[in-house]
Amino acid sequence: MALNNLAYLYHQKGSLNIADGFAERALKLAPEDPNILETAASIKISRGEKEVALALLQKAIAIAPANTDLKKSLEEAKSL
Secondary structure (H helix, E strand, O other), X not given: OHHHHHHHHHHHHOOHHHHHHXXXXXXXXXOOOHHHHHXXXXXXXXXXXXXXXXXXXXXXXXXXOOOHHHHHHHHXXXXX
């Protein structure tokens, strides 16, 4: 999804507020997409919103339990 890609790109550039806005819009359109949930969680971590990020990652894992990348992201987030 284009919004998720924009969120990712702005996150990589360090424009966290813009990235978060795109991620929130993407989540509203596809709240059950594990990739969008993971992108949003990564942005939330960078913004210092660890608890929100953990909830997003847990939701993503509930949707896609076989996705080992999500599990790795969750463990990394917990260690911060």
